[in-house]
Amino acid sequence: MSVSCLYSPKLSIFLLALCVSLFTLYHIQSLHAGTTSSPPWSFVHQWKRVTNCTQEHESMAEKLRQSVTFLPLKDLRYADKALQGHTWFMSSMYDTHEEGEVQYQQFPSESSKRRLLCLKGKETHDGSWNSYALAWPEALPFNATLLKGLTFVSYNHYNYDNIWHGLSAMVPFVAWHIRNGCESPSRWILYHWGELRFEMGPWLRTLTEATFGGAPYTETFEGVDDGQPLCFEKAVVMRHNEGGMSRDRRTETYDLMRCKARMYCNVSSEGRIPEVNKQGLPVIGMTLFMRTGPRSFTNESAVIGIFEKECAKVDGCRLMVAYSNNLTFCEQVKMMSLTDILVSPHGAQLTNMFLMDKNSSVMEFFPKGWLKLAGVGQYVYHWIASWSGMRHQGAWRDPNGDKCPYAEDDRRCMSIYKSGKIGFNETYFSEWARDVLDEVKIRKLEEAASKTIASTSACACG
Numbered sequence: 025m026s027v028s029c030l031y032s033p034k035l036s037i038f039l040l041a042l043c044v045s046l047f048t049l050y051h052i053q054s055l056h057a058g059t060t061s062s063p064p065w066s067f068v069h070q071w072k073r074v075t076n077c078t079q080e081h082e083s084m085a086e087k088l089r090q091s092v093t094f095l096p097l098k099d100l101r102y103a104d105k106a107l108q109g110h111t112w113f114m115s116s117m118y119d120t121h122e123e124g125e126v127q128y129q130q131f132p133s134e135s136s137k138r139r140l141l142c143l144k145g146k147e148t149h150d151g152s153w154n155s156y157a158l159a160w161p162e163a164l165p166f167n168a169t170l171l172k173g174l175t176f177v178s179y180n181h182y183n184y185d186n187i188w189h190g191l192s193a194m195v196p197f198v199a200w201h202i203r204n205g206c207e208s209p210s211r212w213i214l215y216h217w218g219e220l221r222f223e224m225g226p227w228l229r230t231l232t233e234a235t236f237g238g239a240p241y242t243e244t245f246e247g248v249d250d251g252q253p254l255c256f257e258k259a260v261v262m263r264h265n266e267g268g269m270s271r272d273r274r275t276e277t278y279d280l281m282r283c284k285a286r287m288y289c290n291v292s293s294e295g296r297i298p299e300v301n302k303q304g305l306p307v308i309g310m311t312l313f314m315r316t317g318p319r320s321f322t323n324e325s326a327v328i329g330i331f332e333k334e335c336a337k338v339d340g341c342r343l344m345v346a347y348s349n350n351l352t353f354c355e356q357v358k359m360m361s362l363t364d365i366l367v368s369p370h371g372a373q374l375t376n377m378f379l380m381d382k383n384s385s386v387m388e389f390f391p392k393g394w395l396k397l398a399g400v401g402q403y404v405y406h407w408i409a410s411w412s413g414m415r416h417q418g419a420w421r422d423p424n425g426d427k428c429p430y431a432e433d434d435r436r437c438m439s440i441y442k443s444g445k446i447g448f449n450e451t452y453f454s455e456w457a458r459d460v461l462d463e464v465k466i467r468k469l470e471e472a473a474s475k476t477i478a479s480t481s482a483c484a485c486g
């Protein structure tokens with residue numbers, strides 16, 4: 025028998041088994057029909073049918089293989105609503121979305137009709153030159169490489185360096201991980217507007233390592249030709265950040281990252297509620313988290329002086345001053361675990377707030393002009409506070425700052441205000457610090473009294 029399958033060995037075995045079964049059935053039928061004394065020519069005839077059957081299946085697989093169609097990853101028809109609905113990234117695909125859960129795509133799945141995801145192209149400047157397709161495992165496109173294990177495919181509208189935007193892209197994968205037996209990826213494929221990215225910033229990379237229990241491997245497509253597709257045994261695609269997730273789901277996600285980060289950095293996960301000072305009062309950590317350059321305080325020593333003075337008036341208060349530019353990930357995790365009140369200008373460093381014990385406080389500062397001009401993006405630290413279980417204690421907006429030559433609400437002013445510095449108002453800062461310190465002190469005393477410290481020594485994903 026000279027039936028040879030030129031393609032996947034699995035397919036050959038499958039087809040052969042199928043044909044042998046059909047042959048056997050046919051033969052049994054022949055027996056029943058009473059043609060027991062089959063002459064040799066009949067046997068040959070039947071083998072021909074088997075051979076023919078195999079050939080037909082092969083030609084069908086060949087047709088399927090030929091019909092795999094690659095579409096541009098970035099669909100320019102949706103450039104004006106890049107983030108809405110099915111988005112401009114893999115625009116022919118719809119997400120799986122159950123009420124309150126993260127929105128995602130998984131391949132293979134029922135909705136992909138058990139087809140795998142394949143990606144092609146190494147473009148780093150124009151995502152419309154990279155492409156995607158779905159294919160059945162028995163009929164992968166020509167020259168395709170099948171990559172085993174779980175692949176996370178991330179769409180990020182901004183970047184993987186800024187810790188806020190990086191975290192936003194990470195959150196949905198953490199949510200999926202929790203809902204899917206804590207399965208961790210073998211590799212990441214990072215896209216920005218459909219363009220490949222090969223690096224996560226150090227903060228994000230370390231958080232990813234801590235959360236998923238291993239250094240993330242980012243696929244670089246090294247040794248892969250431009251026209252050579254990669255297909256994935258199992259892939260999960262995220263393009264909506266935390267959109268669609270209920271508050272409980274978000275909280276659960278931040279809880280896991282906090283727990284994993286503290287464990288990774290050898291920081292106690294028990295929280296500091298039991299920590300007391302010499303008089304037996306709970307310690308209140310107040311941290312001034314400073315920026316350098318844009319949105320730094322014009323007069324740092326004055327600002328530090330104000331908070332120092334208010335902190336000194338409260339038994340148990342301990343002031344820390346730190347700079348966001350030169351702390352490692354674990355230094356930030358450690359510092360946040362010792363912080364009950366985070367005092368910091370608007371900026372990515374505030375993303376670290378989710379690493380504080382839950383119910384901790386945040387005080388935020390803006391330079392002039394942001395309220396009118398900065399859009400909803402200025403509220404992201406209100407949002408993350410709410411999602412991660414922190415208390416955003418409001419924001420101070422500097423009424424003074426650089427002059428803009430256009431009308432106050434002219435959008436062109438934003439480029440001037442964007443990098444503005446932040447002054448201070450001693451009266452306002454003092455009263456505000458006093459109010460927040462009072463609230464935190466009462467809460468900590470209550471917590472110490474009730475001793476209902478939830479043990480957080482075990483993370484949700486062991």
Ligand SMILES: *[C@@H]1O[C@H](CO)[C@@H](O)[C@H](O)[C@H]1NC(C)=O
Pocket residue numbers: 072073076080
């Ligand atoms: C084999 O299949 C082809 C069509 O694919 C058909 O024309 C031919 O008659 C078949 N031969 C036998 C022996 O069944």
Ligand SMILES: *[C@@H]1O[C@H](CO)[C@@H](O)[C@H](O)[C@H]1NC(C)=O
Pocket residue numbers: 166167251
């Ligand atoms: C497969 O790869 C070979 C060698 O790189 C190339 O010559 C051939 O055209 C490719 N086939 C297809 C269908 O792309």
Ligand SMILES: *[C@@H]1O[C@H](CO)[C@@H](O)[C@H](O)[C@H]1NC(C)=O
Pocket residue numbers: 288289290354
């Ligand atoms: C945490 O402690 C372990 C064991 O003592 C050590 O191997 C590891 O390097 C520490 N990690 C960090 C981030 O300090």
Ligand SMILES: *[C@@H]1O[C@H](CO)[C@@H](O)[C@H](O)[C@H]1NC(C)=O
Pocket residue numbers: 323325326
């Ligand atoms: C900063 O503020 C302090 C206290 O108000 C003041 O003494 C000092 O002159 C200020 N420094 C600058 C550079 O304005």
Ligand SMILES: *[C@@H]1O[C@H](CO)[C@@H](O)[C@H](O)[C@H]1NC(C)=O
Pocket residue numbers: 316347349350
């Ligand atoms: C961190 O950066 C700040 C601001 O540039 C600087 O004042 C401080 O000395 C630096 N700390 C370390 C440990 O390098």
Ligand SMILES: *[C@@H]1O[C@H](CO)[C@@H](O)[C@H](O)[C@H]1NC(C)=O
Pocket residue numbers: 382383478
């Ligand atoms: C946070 O505060 C709320 C309301 O006071 C309380 O119900 C909750 O238990 C607190 N959470 C933690 C983790 O202490």
Ligand SMILES: *[C@@H]1O[C@H](CO)[C@@H](O)[C@H](O)[C@H]1NC(C)=O
Pocket residue numbers: 423449450451452
């Ligand atoms: C400083 O804050 C106080 C209290 O909110 C306010 O009454 C005062 O007008 C502010 N001063 C300036 C210069 O804005």
